[in-house]
Amino acid sequence: MRVNGTDHPAPADPRRLLSDHLRHDLGLTGTHVGCEHGVCGCCTVLFDGAPVRSCLMLAVQAEGHEVTTIEGLAAPGAPLHPVQQAFHECHGLQCGFCTPGFVMSVVGLLGQHPNPTPEQVDEGISGNLCRCTGYASIRRAVHRAAELSNK
């Protein structure tokens, strides 16, 4: 499987979740694990470009596919990805636990709707839970991310 542009062998244990494989085997701990049943959205990654829950996939299912995690959006030292930059500017995060999942969902949302309406923003982030910001600043960040991406 290709993770953030690098090829890796699939794990030997077919029962390994993709989220656990990313974190424990590949050391990509930016993908967070909250609920492990698809509700919280913290573990969202891009699978062949579309956001999916990595806790609801087995790692072996990613063989032959491309996975992008939060670490793959911008190289260390490089400018932030527009969605990361927008979350930074608009205070779209506090504790940061949910942030990688939000960012990956929003990358997917903007791929689908480059200029999302407020309703599309709400729908797009409705699958991610945040317990600190109250969502208002996250919504602002999504609109700002669309601006930055379209520049």
Next chain:
Amino acid sequence: MLGSLEDAKVLAGGQSLVPLLNFRLARPAHLVDINRISSLDRIYEHDGGVAVQALARQADVEDSELVASVCPLLVLAVRLVAHRVIRNRGTVCGSLAHADPASELPAVLLALNGHVAVRSTRGARMIPAADFFKSVMETALTPDELLIEAWFPASTGKYAIAEESRRHGDFALAGGVRHGDRLALFGVAPTPVLADPKDPTRGLEPSGDLEATPEFRLHLVQVLCDRLFAA
């Protein structure tokens, strides 16, 4: 493989099955992942309706122009299934085979009087929606059979879907699907059930839980039915 393995489950989108595995609520001895089967992900016009194959993702159905023109009711229903990120992976056929009593798609198949096509090494058969859902998460599928595709008749005339859930994307406390004069309810019985729009709660004995009492579910059925048939 399904025919030769003892205690095997089919893994398609995994958005219902993997949570059960994570919680150790399901412990099948074998998983048969069908995701690498090519040409099982089509959505095509068939017999005046739409056929949705086993690996067609809910997001693909949601975005399909064909489904939007032939069976717009299905598009409305799919949008109520969880969230887009879940629908990117989840399949329509998987929702039907999983047969959660609170899920939308089984009720849509029932309201439309659709059917599913299943296959095993013994042969193929077609199962009408009315015979497919047997009990809570139980269907007429035998352990060696794979649900190949679901057929949704065109939604002609008046159609609508309404549900009440605590938050958008959550499982419904109660819901209803209207197609013409037909009404199918979900979340209020072990399977989706057909009901009389003039007396939708007759014979219903919904269960109660932390989210809703049986009385509240009956109340919701009446209110939702009124809304569905108001137009």
